[in-house]
Amino acid sequence: MATIKDVARLARVSPACVSLVLNNKSYVSQKTKQRICKAIKQLNYRPNIIARSLRKKETNSIGLVISDISNPFFPEVARGVEDAARKYGLSLVLCNTNADQSLERKHIDVLLAKQIDGLILTSARSESHLEQYIKENCYLVLVNRELLPGRLDFVGIDNLASAKMAVDHLIKLGHRRIAFIRGEPASSASFRRYEGYKLALEQAKMSYTDNFVKTGYLRYAGGYQAMESLLQARPYPTAVFCANDMMALAAIDVCLLKGIRIPQDLAIVGFDDIWVASLRNIQLTTVHQPRYLMGAKSVDLLIEIITGKRTQAKRVILPTKLVVRETCGASL
Amino acid sequence: MATIKDVARLARVSPACVSLVLNNKSYVSQKTKQRICKAIKQLNYRPNIIARSLRKKETNSIGLVISDISNPFFPEVARGVEDAARKYGLSLVLCNTNADQSLERKHIDVLLAKQIDGLILTSARSESHLEQYIKENCYLVLVNRELLPGRLDFVGIDNLASAKMAVDHLIKLGHRRIAFIRGEPASSASFRRYEGYKLALEQAKMSYTDNFVKTGYLRYAGGYQAMESLLQARPYPTAVFCANDMMALAAIDVCLLKGIRIPQDLAIVGFDDIWVASLRNIQLTTVHQPRYLMGAKSVDLLIEIITGKRTQAKRVILPTKLVVRETCGASL
DNA sequence: TTGTACGCGTTATCAA
DNA sequence: TTGATAACGCGTACAA
Numbered sequence: 001m002a003t004i005k006d007v008a009r010l011a012r013v014s015p016a017c018v019s020l021v022l023n024n025k026s027y028v029s030q031k032t033k034q035r036i037c038k039a040i041k042q043l044n045y046r047p048n049i050i051a052r053s054l055r056k057k058e059t060n061s062i063g064l065v066i067s068d069i070s071n072p073f074f075p076e077v078a079r080g081v082e083d084a085a086r087k088y089g090l091s092l093v094l095c096n097t098n099a100d101q102s103l104e105r106k107h108i109d110v111l112l113a114k115q116i117d118g119l120i121l122t123s124a125r126s127e128s129h130l131e132q133y134i135k136e137n138c139y140l141v142l143v144n145r146e147l148l149p150g151r152l153d154f155v156g157i158d159n160l161a162s163a164k165m166a167v168d169h170l171i172k173l174g175h176r177r178i179a180f181i182r183g184e185p186a187s188s189a190s191f192r193r194y195e196g197y198k199l200a201l202e203q204a205k206m207s208y209t210d211n212f213v214k215t216g217y218l219r220y221a222g223g224y225q226a227m228e229s230l231l232q233a234r235p236y237p238t239a240v241f242c243a244n245d246m247m248a249l250a251a252i253d254v255c256l257l258k259g260i261r262i263p264q265d266l267a268i269v270g271f272d273d274i275w276v277a278s279l280r281n282i283q284l285t286t287v288h289q290p291r292y293l294m295g296a297k298s299v300d301l302l303i304e305i306i307t308g309k310r311t312q313a314k315r316v317i318l319p320t321k322l323v324v325r326e327t328c329g330a331s332l
Numbered sequence: 333m334a335t336i337k338d339v340a341r342l343a344r345v346s347p348a349c350v351s352l353v354l355n356n357k358s359y360v361s362q363k364t365k366q367r368i369c370k371a372i373k374q375l376n377y378r379p380n381i382i383a384r385s386l387r388k389k390e391t392n393s394i395g396l397v398i399s400d401i402s403n404p405f406f407p408e409v410a411r412g413v414e415d416a417a418r419k420y421g422l423s424l425v426l427c428n429t430n431a432d433q434s435l436e437r438k439h440i441d442v443l444l445a446k447q448i449d450g451l452i453l454t455s456a457r458s459e460s461h462l463e464q465y466i467k468e469n470c471y472l473v474l475v476n477r478e479l480l481p482g483r484l485d486f487v488g489i490d491n492l493a494s495a496k497m498a499v500d501h502l503i504k505l506g507h508r509r510i511a512f513i514r515g516e517p518a519s520s521a522s523f524r525r526y527e528g529y530k531l532a533l534e535q536a537k538m539s540y541t542d543n544f545v546k547t548g549y550l551r552y553a554g555g556y557q558a559m560e561s562l563l564q565a566r567p568y569p570t571a572v573f574c575a576n577d578m579m580a581l582a583a584i585d586v587c588l589l590k591g592i593r594i595p596q597d598l599a600i601v602g603f604d605d606i607w608v609a610s611l612r613n614i615q616l617t618t619v620h621q622p623r624y625l626m627g628a629k630s631v632d633l634l635i636e637i638i639t640g641k642r643t644q645a646k647r648v649i650l651p652t653k654l655v656v657r658e659t660c661g662a663s664l
Numbered sequence: 665t666t667g668t669a670c671g672c673g674t675t676a677t678c679a680a
Numbered sequence: 681t682t683g684a685t686a687a688c689g690c691g692t693a694c695a696a
Contacts, residue, residue: 001468004673014684019674026675027681044468049445050391051672054382054689061446069407070607078401082428091442094426096414110423113381114393136333136376220607249611256612275402275552279581280588281613336691346666351692360665383690386671 002043010039022047053115061091062302063111064295065104067123068219069096071246072274073291077122077143080295088303090117099184099217101125112138118302120295125186139306141298145188146315153301155294155316159189162287162320163196163241166269169285169322170239171204173330175267179212179237181226181247190218193243193271212237216247223247227254239267239328245274245286252284252327263329273323285328290318334375342371354379385447393423394634395443397436399455400551401428403578404606405623409454409475412627420635422449431516431549433457444470450634452627457518471638473630477520478647485633487626487648491521494619494652495528495573498601501617501654502571503536505662507599511544511569513558513579522550525575525603544569548579555579559586571599571660577606577618584616584659595661605655617660622650 008015013032020026021036028036039045053059064081066074078094085092093116095107104125111119118139124130127147133140134151141153170178180197183190194213201208211233216222223246230240231254242248248270252262260266270277270286277284297316304310324330340347345364352358353368360368371377385391396413398406410426417424425448427439436457443451450471456462459479465472466483473485502510512529515522526545533540543565548554555578562572563586574580580602584594592598602609605620629648636642656662 003671015673016675016685017683020683023674026683029682032683044464046441046445048386048447048672049442050382050386050447051689052674054380054386054672054691055674057689059382069410070404072402072404075401075407079428079430091446092427095424096411098411109378110381113378114423115380115382132376253612276608276611279608279614280585282611335689347691348667348693349665352665355692357693358665364665380690383671384692386673386690387692389671 001048002045003048004045006043007036007039007045010043011035057115058117059115060089061093061114061116062118062120062299063093063095063108063114063116064120065095065097065107065111065122065124067097067099067104071219071244072276073244073272073289074122076274076291077295080292080297081120081299082295084296084299088299090299097123099123099219105129108133112136118306120298120302123187139302141302141305143294143298147188149315151313153298153305153314153316155298155301155318156189157289157294157320158317159192160196160199162289163193163271164200165196165320165322166271166287167197167200167241168204169324169330170241170267170269170328171200171206173239173267173328175239176206177212177235177237178206178239178241179214179230179233181214181216181223181230181240181242181251183216183218183222183243183247185215187218190243197241209233216243218244218246220246220250223250224254227251231258231260237266239269241269241271243271245270245272245277245284248284248286248327249276249282252282263327267329268327270327277323277325283326285325285330286323288321288323290320293318333380334377335380336377338375339368339371339377342375343367389447390449391447392421393425393446393448394631395425395427395440395446395448395451397427397429397439397443397451397453397456399429399431399436403551403576404608405576405578405604405621406454408606408623409627412624412629413452413631414627416628416631420631422631429455431455437461440465444468450638452630452634455519471634473634473637475626475630479520481647483645485630485637485646485648487630487633487650488521489621489626489652490649491524492528492531494621495525495603496532497528497652497654498603498619499529499532499573500536501656501662502573502599502601502660503532503538505571505599505660507571508538509544509567509569510538510571510573511546511562511565513546513548513555513562513572513574513583515548515550515554515575515579517547519550522575529573541565548575550576550578552578552582555582556586559583563590563592569598571601573601573603575603577602577604577609577616580616580618580659581608581614584614595659599661600659602659609655609657615658617657617662618655620653620655622652625650 004015097104122143214226216226273286273288336347429436454475546558548558602618605618609616
């Protein structure tokens with residue numbers, strides 16, 4: 001690969017002059033500028049970004065850590081981040097943790113060692129690690145899961161209200177035995193959805209039953225197990241609210257396998273509104289999250305703190321809406 | 333952020349000595365080693381990978397360019413790449429092009445400027461650009477789409493045979509009017525599937541009809557349009573083979589919307605076997621591709637050429653299999 | 665174990 | 681106004 005020296009030699013100028021042209025700085029005569037540009041093309045020169053970053057102490061790239069690339073929720077967030085990053089001229093380093101906490105730590109450390117300018121975390125897990133990153137003055141934005149509220153930027157939704165909205169809908173449809181398949185207890189988002197579930201029951205003067213609440217690991221397999229376990233409960237629930245769509249899809253499959261009809265025998269409501277939910281053979285009633293926007297917005301926040309325009313932590317809460325399809329039985 | 337000098341000062345040694353300890357080189361006395369390690373922890377020092385890369389001329393990171401992160405096919409490939417990369421101690425920079433050729437070019441250029449050690453491309457589009465990268469001695473592996481065969485490493489499947497297998501299955505089920513929704517003509521994989529479709533018809537002495545072949549852009553929306561257009565054809569086809577599952581899912585939805593029953597009125601077969609295909613309410617018959625393995629294998633190839641163990645281009649063709657579910661009507 | 669040159673751009677200073 | 685020189689960023693490699 002050609003270096004700036006090669007270009008300088010070919011154009012018979014100093015490397016500094018080439019640099020000036022590349023960065024549009026200072027006055028360089030049209031004539032030499034053209035010579036330099038010609039040399040650049042001729043050698044197909046690409047500035048070594050590593051060297052540039054070392055000098056400028058900025059990499060023009062940001063990191064995004066997601067927990068499950070197989071769940072369509074995250075690719076959509078990633079697309080939002082990607083497009084926004086491009087708008088700002090930043091490139092994106094995307095890491096997937098598979099919900100593995102030690103891997104999350106490792107990814108973040110590598111990203112920081114790579115001197116990325118800022119970091120967006122979805123589904124962050126450990127407050128203590130975050131404390132440390134704050135101490136080192138890393139630029140951080142959290143998406144989806146909120147930790148250390150008030151001290152870190154956050155983009156998300158009102159999980160409590162959204163979950164309550166979903167359960168309220170089931171109650172309005174006449175359900176009195178509503179189960180909940182919740183996500184990992186460590187997730188603040190999951191926990192708030194759980195609280196929304198409980199609040200809805202409480203306001204409707206319905207009793208809360210422990211064996212109507214199962215925990216699964218926000219994936220298909222997690223939902224599958226949770227649903228199987230739930231079907232041991234007596235009396236049967238008449239409706240199940242799931243903490244995300246992946247688990248709801250699994251719950252549906254468990255039911256179909258056992259001959260339980262949906263929604264006639266059991267209503268199911270999910271959360272996220274991934275694209276699969278709207279397929280005509282699925283038609284999952286669910287809570288829509290503005291995933292793409294969440295990603296895009298998180299980049300805006302990051303830029304604000306990187307450029308120093310803002311020092312106070314900011315919370316952005318985006319609106320959700322209930323998408324009523326067929327699995328809740330509303331249309332029957 | 334602390335630098336190696338800070339650590340050296342605190343441990344009362346030279347920066348060079350710290351470097352030796354960090355990289356486990358040469359003999360450093362236990363005593364100083366411990367002093368250094370203590371200083372590293374105390375300052376929470378992370379070596380500046382940018383500086384290291386500049387000096388070592390290797391970044392220990394590879395790039396992966398995918399064309400559509402929303403299609404579950406690619407996240408699975410990415411997971412394979414990711415896990416394999418980690419095994420080799422490499423980190424991964426993932427870029428998504430949204431099937432936009434100019435964006436693909438841009439991404440690749442940024443990755444190369446970032447001095448990544450090697451590059452894996454799925455769905456590469458432009459031979460002429462690749463020619464140029466070859467000229468610059470970039471380490472490249474192609475996945476999924478094969479370009480410049482024999483000159484670049486490639487990991488993929490036998491698209492022709494796999495497509496033929498799918499169509500043969502439909503023929504065996506008695507179908508005589510089989511349509512094909514193909515992908516972008518620019519894609520070698522799509523083209524080979526098209527050839528497989530034609531070969532199957534030919535061998536069965538069935539005539540090829542132009543208006544039984546529609547082109548769509550390998551996504552849900554592309555499949556949707558293609559299927560709508562296909563339903564203009566008279567006589568109706570009795571079966572449709574789709575170049576990927578996303579399009580097959582869309583085709584199913586179009587039919588359901590129009591009251592066409594699947595598989596009774598129309599059989600549908602897809603390609604990829606994304607996880608959605610196996611949901612109980614979908615049960616899409618499709619050709620399974622070993623996506624994760626494709627990703628993992630591509631890293632193996634890349635390592636071989638980076639380390640110079642091999643200089644000849646290599647082709648790895650992985651096995652596929654037909655997964656017979658319900659949309660083809662075989663089980664009726 | 666250390667001093668020192670080096671990798672490749674950037675930027676401040678200086679000269680023409 | 682235009683361009684060159686040199687110091688610098690942070691680790692690494694090699695001779696001492």
